[in-house]
Each structure stands twice: as C-alpha cells, then as structure tokens.
Amino acid sequence: MSKPVRAKKHLGQHFLHDETIAKKISNTLTLNGYNHVLEIGPGMGVLTKYLIHKEIDVLAMDLDTESIAYLQEEYPEDNLQIIEADFLKTELNNLFNNKPFAIIGNFPYNISTQIVFKTLEHRNSIPEFSGMFQKEVAKRICEKEGSKTYGILSVLTQAFYDAEYLFTVKPGVFNPPPKVDSGVLRLIRKDNFSLPCDEALFFKVVKTSFQQRRKTLRNSLKTFNLSEKLKEDSIFGKRPEQLSVSQFITLTQKIENDAISTHK
Structure with missing residues (x-):
C-alpha cells in the first residue's frame, strides 16, 4: 500500500475521500459517442478507480509528481495511462490521436474557469465534460439570463453546450476541507454547435x-x-x-x- 499523498496548497489540492460521491461523479458521464476520457487532477485516484471499471480508456493527468507515483503503484490497469503534465499547457489534440474525448475531474479551483475556456477552444473534440467546481462557479456556468451571476462564462459555455448543475458537495468530505461548498456540473455538447455568425x-x-x-x-x-x-x-x-x-x-x-x- 502506497503512502498517502499530502495535499499541496499551491496546487489547490483538496482530496475527496467520500466514495459515494466519487462514484456518483464518475457516473455523470453518459459515454455516448466516445470511449476516451481525460481526468484532470486525479490526486490519489478516488475518481480514477471508478472510471477504469468502465469500458473506456482513461488518461489521468496531474502536475503533482507525488500523485503520479502513487497512481502508478496503486492502479496498474491496462486501460489507464498516467501522465505528469499541466492541462493548461498541453496540446490536447495529440492526447488521443484526434479522437473525441470527455473531460472529468475534481478540478483545482484556482484554474477551473481556465479549464472551461480551454475546453471551449477544443469543443470540436470534446462532446462531454463533467466535474466538480467551487459551487458559485458551477452555478455561474449554468446560470440563465436575468441573473446577476450570469456572465461571460455562462454565455460562451451555453452557446456550445447544454449546461446542467447536478448536485452540491459539502466541505467535510475533503481533506483538507475547502472553505466553500462545491458543485458538480455536466456539459453535453449541442448537436449543432457551430454558430450562425462569426x-x-x-x-x-x-x-x-x-x-x-x-x-x-x-x-x-x-x-x-x-x-x-x-x-x-x-x-x-x-x-x-x-x-x-x-x-x-x-x-x-x-x-x-x-x-x-x-x-x-
């Protein structure tokens, strides 16, 4: 059994330790029309362990060397590839040979909106996206017009994806607990996701x-x-x-x- 990974503040790590919630998040993906999944920030694999039991190829990407070593030891499965990389600096088209893939993760809150913007840039390759954010960010992404929190992120995301807020997660199920509630959302790309304008x-x-x-x-x-x-x-x-x-x-x-x- 590997030594547990220490959560690092500078990486925005809060490790989920509630198995029921981890399983629930892993089941948010519909797996329609793709069989490759990119997990961002797997940490100690609480979500990974449920993803690799599905009939999909999983690529777990983390910046933390300690997490990478832990995952390699704990999860030797054939359908799991583990790489040390920064999602925001990675050329996504090279990951799965231009095949479509979904994104999932308990996202580091300090880069979560940047993760969404990068997903929008690569919308041609990403039919589905789900995961955990700070609750207010997840709500904002799914917000409709007329609200004070409706903004750039809401409009740009919903132009290409159907956004659904799924459930709220309390701080106590993380180590260390964040100071705010978390929220899980799912984005499913629209059938027609090219806009009738420039x-x-x-x-x-x-x-x-x-x-x-x-x-x-x-x-x-x-x-x-x-x-x-x-x-x-x-x-x-x-x-x-x-x-x-x-x-x-x-x-x-x-x-x-x-x-x-x-x-x-």
Missing part, C-alpha cells in the same frame, strides 16, 4: 458587453463603431445580463451585417 466576433461581443455590465449595450459596445441606424435598434437599450444566448447570436449577426453595409 464565432470570433461572437466571443468579442460577449466579452466586451460584460466588461461594463451595468451599461446598456449602446454604451458598452461603442468600440465596434456601430452605425447610428443600428444603435436605434431596441436590443442596444438592454444590458448584457438581459440577453439570452440566442439573443447574443442575433446581436452578433446585426453587428456583422452593419459592418458589411457600412463598408460598402
């Missing part, structure tokens, strides 16, 4: 809108050099949190068409 412009419109979320879009989007005629459109009298994802797509289309007609 996607780079869509990202820019969403980010610029929420950077001054208290202002109306007429004011926050001034840098787009909108025509006077377009600025009269009623949508520009709204604040960003009032717009649904589909309305942000419509807004992007309007700005796109305005730029084309202005430059004729």
